[in-house]
Amino acid sequence: MRLIDAQYTRTPFYGSRRITAWLRRQGYPVNRKRVQRLKRRMGIEWIGPKPGTRQQTPGHPV
Secondary structure, three states: OHHHHHHHHHOOOOOHHHHHHHHHHHOOOOOHHHHHHHHHHHOOOOOOOOOOOOOOOOOOOO
16 A cells, blocks of 8 residues: 555556556556555545546536
């Protein structure tokens, strides 16, 4: 968790897949589900557009 937090501080746009790949390059045998679970536990989430942010506002003229 300490390594995930340190990497997230450097690159907050990394998701679970990129953090998993980074940890594997460091020599830690982790899988994506474990990284997802630990990120949820720490309250860390990816910085970027979330689902549903491109929906039009009802009644707004285009």
